[in-house]
Amino acid sequence: MSATSHLYVPGSKPERFHKAEQAVGSGAVIFDLEDAVAPRDKAAARQYVAEHLSRPRPSGPAAPLAWVRLNADERLEADLEAVVGAGLSGVIPAKTCSREELDRLDELLTAAEAERGLARGRTAVAPLIESGLGLANAVDIAHGPRVTTLHLGEIDLAADLGLEPGPDETELLFARSQVVVACSAAGITSPVAPVSANFRDLAGFTASTRALRRLGFFGRACIHPDQIPLVEQVFSPSAEQAREAADILRRLEDAGSGVALDAEGRMIDEAVARQARRVLARRPSTT
Incomplete structure (x- = not known):
């Protein structure tokens, strides 16, 4: 269930869903219910994503995977209730800080799968590490139930740690290496490299993606379709x-x-x- 390109699309923008799936090809679309959606639009976004995933999905090895980034607050259970189904590949719990959170998430997913007649464990989990506490617990989190890989949220992490990344982003090297080590220790797929907010600087994006590949990441999260072919090029061997x-x-x-x-x-x-x-x-x- 691994992919190279992971494209975020706001859950409040249903007109972009099909285009995003076409853009990633055999990659993954992350339908975002969290930071990309304004609080007033959360309920509508949840419904839009649920309706999209309930429709017949493309199948086969070239079909895109469908992931949903969940809210890390009281909305989480409602998010799960809406999106768990046959069309969902997995969920990305935002701001994951502990293994205990994943144990609870596993219980909720198991109940939702049983309710919908799905096999237990079919919904994968890819926690998003976005805080100092989450980073400190990365190995335990990587060993959590259903966890197939980790994502790293560097904007929130930098704010939490008080980091001020420079042009070469060496200030983030420790955090990046930590999640690579955590995935290796847990025997799961290497982590997905973090997004780059500057989607217009494609040369810089390519250079940083190569650096992240050398560091041990596999694939990268994107916020713009123009970044996808660059990710595919960097992570595909000649x-x-x-x-x-x-x-x-x-x-x-x-x-x-x-x-x-x-x-x-x-x-x-x-x-x-x-x-x-x-x-x-x-x-x-x-x-």
């Missing part, structure tokens, strides 16, 4: 990279000893093979 990765795995298998040499005479072991498998796993689906 044909040459795919050939090199496949060659590494062949050489290691042929050696039969756990150690081999690559085409340049450098040592190959299981650690190198793991990186090669990651490269091949990022290839676009051909089905």
Whole structure:
């Protein structure tokens, strides 16, 4: 249930829903009921998203995933009641701070799934880390029920920590590495890289996306369709990279000893093979 591009669309803008799904292709649309929606529009947004997800959904490997970002307050239960169904891939609980919150969310999801005749556990969870407390508890959160990956909300996090990110954003390096480590420790998919609010600076967005990929993120959240092809380009290996990765795995298998040499005479072991498998796993689906 992983995707490379994750496009946020305000839940209060139903006229954008179909366009967003077309833009992401086989990626994911995040229908936002939280910060992108004014308080006066929350109820209407919830209804718009619920109605959209209740309609027949595209199927197959090229169909977009549908996620919903939930409110982190008293609205959460109403959000779940409205959106849980066969058309929903998963939920993103905003401002997640503890494992206990996820245990409660699991109970609510289990009840909603049973009520709708859905298999227990079919609705995935991808917590959004947006505070110092959430960051400190990232490993426990990553081990929570149904959790498949983590998202990082850097605007809220910077405000909570009092950070003032500069042009190279090195002030956020610790937080970014923390969520990468947390996902690895929990054995779940590498985290989704955070949004960039400056959607007009596409060159800067591409450069920062490459840096986030090198740091261990997989895919990125977007706020504008123009960012999507750049994310896909950065996280999709070139044909040459795919050939090199496949060659590494062949050489290691042929050696039969756990150690081999690559085409340049450098040592190959299981650690190198793991990186090669990651490269091949990022290839676009051909089905």
